[in-house]
Amino acid sequence: MAGHSKWANIQHRKGRQDKLRSKLFSKLAKDIAIASKLGGPDPDMNPRLRLAISNAKGQSMPKDNIQRAVDKGAGGDGADYSELRYEGFGPSGIGLIVEVSTDNTNRSAMEVRTAFSKMGGNMGETGSVAFMFDQVGKIEYGLETASEDAVMEAAIEAGADDVEHDEPNDDQWAEYEPVHTIWTARDDLGAVSSALEAVFGEAKSVNLVWKPQNELDVPDKAATIMRLVDALEDLDDVNNVYHNMEMSEAAMAELDSEE
Missing domain, CATH: 1.10.10.200 (Integrase, N-terminal zinc-binding domain)
Known part of the structure; x- marks a missing residue:
């Protein structure tokens, strides 16, 4: 860990x-x-x-x-409501997974496909992207909850797989709330979250997410890819969008230039 x-x-x-x-x-x-x-x-x-x-x-x-x-x-x-997963590719072969809850599957499929098409992406078959991701548990606590060492110790005791710690805000990221992120195996999410709740109280969020196995650094396409992500997130039926683009400093610089 x-x-x-x-x-x-x-x-x-x-x-x-x-x-x-x-x-x-x-x-x-x-x-x-x-x-x-x-x-x-x-x-x-x-x-x-x-x-x-x-x-x-x-x-x-x-x-x-x-x-x-x-x-x-x-x-x-x-x-x-039906819960669906769509998969597709953005510019430079970036993989995307789109989770949807909908009462009209035909409408959702059309809207997701249109967003991909308009933003330079392509819908894929089921399984065409998911194999590049792992479905894992993700638990977030605010940095004010406890120290890095305390969170690490509790996470190890609870059976978590990994822990990440954001750094305190600076002016550039004033709108971001930094967190401790605890990663778990898919089937361990419930047990780990319960154990951590007993120590720290309710988490900021507890979710099953799609985590990329490897991230691709495509800084020249970062803004284009994020416009695709934004278009998908703006659809009413879409719950979550995941991708495997690495948010490197070069990628973040391009995104900032688009703001």
Whole structure:
């Protein structure tokens, strides 16, 4: 296990947070409603709902909004949503995985395909990209939670695979909230997150994510690729977008030039 800093996380690129916040709350509410419908409204008996509520709290979603989403799912709404994964390629062969929750699969497929096409990418067959990624658990705690050593020790004890520590903000990244990131095997996410919660309290987020096995450094295409990522994220049915582009200093410089 190695603790290190990985600062350039595209999910926190400056300039995107305000635009995505209302969409984030909508996504969180949908996740809660689906989980409540499928497994019941009691989070103690429904691990998926417990995870969805934990993520909503980590994003400061109001308690009333969370309860309305639970009640909505328990009342029967959310039953017609399908959870899908689309795969494709951006410029320079960058691989992308797009996770979707939708009540209209034809609409979602068309919108995702159109976004790829307009931004210079191509949709791929199922499995054409996923083999380049690993589905793993990702747990985030704010830096104020505990020291790097304390988080590392607790993560090792809990059975985590790796830990990363961001560095405190500077002026360039004032809109980014630095975190401790704990990585786990897919099947260990629940156990590790529960063990860490017993030590540090609720995490900022707990998710299964697609982590690239290797990242490609294509600084001359960074802005083009991120426009594709942004276009996909802006679709109402899209929950998450993952890619295997390395966010090197050269790539970040190109992104800054586009701001």
